[in-house]
Amino acid sequence: MSAKPALPANSLQRDAQALHAAVSDLVRVYQFRDRDRICCYDISVTQCYALEALVERGPSRSQALAEALMLDKSTTTRVADALVRKGYVERLPDPDDARAVSLRVTPEGRRLYEKINRELIEQQADLLRDLDPQMRAAATEIIQRLARAAQARFVSGVSVGSCAPACGNDASTKCG
Structure with missing residues (x-):
């Protein structure tokens, strides 16, 4: 295994700043798009994410759903309660x-998930329409790789901010 060549710090810093700005812009646009498109179906964006997780993963306990959504259990319970009240999710005895x-x-x-998902995919098709197939594939691969890397860092407990190095899982450590 060969070591990766070190990039000049200023080049890496510029690339990191550019990536941060691009991702921030993209996330901001998608947050507003999701809020405006999904909320018109009488569910919140978080409820839509929960619905999506349950469709993709199958029946799940609240704790597993909380982990998938990266939410605490009480917030996940409120999200699930709302989906149950609206008739989109049901609670059943766990088979195990x-x-x-x-x-x-x-x-x-x-049906609601499929309708929302279909509309969102149509929007993606509109965005990709003018790009050549290789560029579309490369863009998707890059976004998937960044998402996996970010997920791995988040799950591992890597934090951000000025207190990140001093903050640990130790409850006695104070930050802020």
Whole structure:
């Protein structure tokens, strides 16, 4: 295994700044797009993410859904409660543990997810229409790689901000 050549710090810093600005712009646009498009279906963006996770992963306990959404369990419970009230998700006895409950998408919830997802994919097609196939594939691969790297850092507990190096999992460590 050969070592990666070191990039000049100023070049890496410029690239990091440019990536930060580009990702921030993209996330901001998508947050507003998601809020405006998804909320017109009487569910929040977070509820839509929960619905998506349950469609893609299948029935899940609240803790597993909380981990998938990167939310605390109480917030996830409120999200699930709202989806149950609206008839998009149901609670069932967990097949592996009689004391536990599993969340499952209802047929109505699946139809809603598919409708929202179809509209969002149509929007992506409009964005990609003028790009050649190689560029489309490269853009998707880069975004997937960045998402995986960011996910790995987030899950590993890597933090950001001025107190990140001093903050650990030790409850006695104070930051701020």
